[in-house]
Amino acid sequence: MRLVTCDMIYLYAITDHSEESVPAEPGLEGTSLFSLTYQDIAAVVSPLATSTVSPTDDNLWRHEAIVEALMADRTVLPVRFGTVLADEAAVKAVLTTHYANFVADLERVRGRVELGLRVLWNDDAPPPQPSPASRGGSGRAYLLARLEEERQRQAQRQRAEALADEIHSPLAQMAVESTRQVLITPRLLLTAAYLVEREQVAAFRREVEALSAAYPELRFLCTGPWPAYNFVTPAMMFDV
Amino acid sequence: MTELVSKEKEVTLLDLLDRILDKGVILFGDVTISVADVDLIYLGLKVLLTSIEKAEKMRRATAAQYSTWNVKRET
Numbered sequence: 001m002r003l004v005t006c007d008m009i010y011l012y013a014i015t016d017h018s019e020e021s022v023p024a025e026p027g028l029e030g031t032s033l034f035s036l037t038y039q040d041i042a043a044v045v046s047p048l049a050t051s052t053v054s055p056t057d058d059n060l061w062r063h064e065a066i067v068e069a070l071m072a073d074r075t076v077l078p079v080r081f082g083t084v085l086a087d088e089a090a091v092k093a094v095l096t097t098h099y100a101n102f103v104a105d106l107e108r109v110r111g112r113v114e115l116g117l118r119v120l121w122n123d124d125a126p127p128p129q130p131s132p133a134s135r136g137g138s139g140r141a142y143l144l145a146r147l148e149e150e151r152q153r154q155a156q157r158q159r160a161e162a163l164a165d166e167i168h169s170p171l172a173q174m175a176v177e178s179t180r181q182v183l184i185t186p187r188l189l190l191t192a193a194y195l196v197e198r199e200q201v202a203a204f205r206r207e208v209e210a211l212s213a214a215y216p217e218l219r220f221l222c223t224g225p226w227p228a229y230n231f232v233t234p235a236m237m238f239d240v
Numbered sequence: 241m242t243e244l245v246s247k248e249k250e251v252t253l254l255d256l257l258d259r260i261l262d263k264g265v266i267l268f269g270d271v272t273i274s275v276a277d278v279d280l281i282y283l284g285l286k287v288l289l290t291s292i293e294k295a296e297k298m299r300r301a302t303a304a305q306y307s308t309w310n311v312k313r314e315t
Contacts, residue, residue: 014265057253060260078264085267094267102265116255223252229259234266 007047009091011083012066013227015042016106017074025069028053028062036088038095041102044070045091053082067227075110077102078227080234098235105232112176112195113225115204119167119190120219123156157183164190167211167218174204179230189218193230201225 010028018040022033027046035042044066053059060081067078085091095102164182167190172178175194184191196204205222212220 011267055261060256064256064260078260080262080264080266081260083265083267114259116259118255223255226255226259227264229263232264234264 007049007087008051009045009085009088010048010053011079011085011091011094012044012046012063013070013079014077014095014102014106015044015070015074016040016110017070018042023066023069023072025066026062027066028059033066036091036095038092038099041095041099041106043091043095048084051084053084055081064227071113071227075106076227077105077109077232078229094235101233101235108177109195109228109231112197112228112231113201114228114230115175115194115196115201115222115224116226117171117190117192117194117208117223118188118221119164120187120221121160121163121189122187122217123159123189160189163218167215168192170211171204171207174200174207177231195228195231196225198225 010031012027012033015035017035018037020035020037020042022035022044025033027033028048029046029050031046031048033044033046035044037043063081067076070076085094160183164180168178168180171192171194172180175196177195179193181191183189194204201224208220208222212218
């Protein structure tokens with residue numbers, strides 16, 4: 001019979017670095033990082049005495065700092081915060097099970113970083129509500145008011161899509177891959193992520209600045225470079 | 241990113257949360273972090289804790305699954 005070990009394993013990233021070297025960054029809870037290898041890939045982990053990690057500012061940035069430190073000398077697939085496995089064997093099982101997918105994703109993000117963009121607009125006023133008079137009036141007046149409301153909503157949606165396209169298209173052309181969401185909230189015109197070659201980052205930022213100057217009524221918020229969080233296939237979506 | 245942390249700290253934190261809690265290699269069931277109706281504001285820890293509680297439940301379920309595999313592999 002096997003004794004249950006106290007420590008669980010916290011997982012930060014999957015990398016293409018099969019050597020066991022890790023950055024001199026402290027892990028969560030002041031633990032030491034180490035790597036578990038399988039063929040030519042490795043999981044960067046640290047032991048964890050508890051099974052829970054609190055999502056405090058410090059912990060979130062620690063996780064991120066480790067992933068970014070790894071990016072300095074290897075290709076990295078960032079793992080979602082709070083991923084804790086039972087033991088080393090469980091980590092090896094993950095590497096073995098998803099090996100082909102991890103290798104494919106590592107290839108996809110090699111030499112590239114992610115940039116985030118949010119664009120805010122002011123065209124977020126809700127369409128006028130039917131007035132109390134029309135409500136109290138005939139059914140026809142009420143329905144006409146509702147119809148007008150719906151037309152305005154659709155017109156706003158179309159304005160948003162068109163404007164988002166104008167901004168997103170030139171940026172998407174500079175990226176290898178991109179994601180784009182329009183009006184996640186009424187003020188958030190565009191939320192996008194771009195997978196960009198490392199050496200293209202400066203040019204990409206200049207393009208964002210040019211767009212920002214061309215659309216003074218919009219507010220542009222560009223962040224990064226990030227690890228390629230948006231361009232990694234979640235392992236749970238793979239067939240096991 | 242360092243230069244941005246000072247300038248746009250809250251935006252950067254939101255972008256970090258958006259990524260680190262919801263994207264990347266996800267080994268356990270999906271957790272929806274509700275950012276849909278909190279427009280570029282600091283996500284309160286309460287929202288996070290609720291999500292993490294959900295994540296924890298799924299994590300336990302999956303950790304148990306992986307442990308079971310190991311037992312099977314070793315016997």
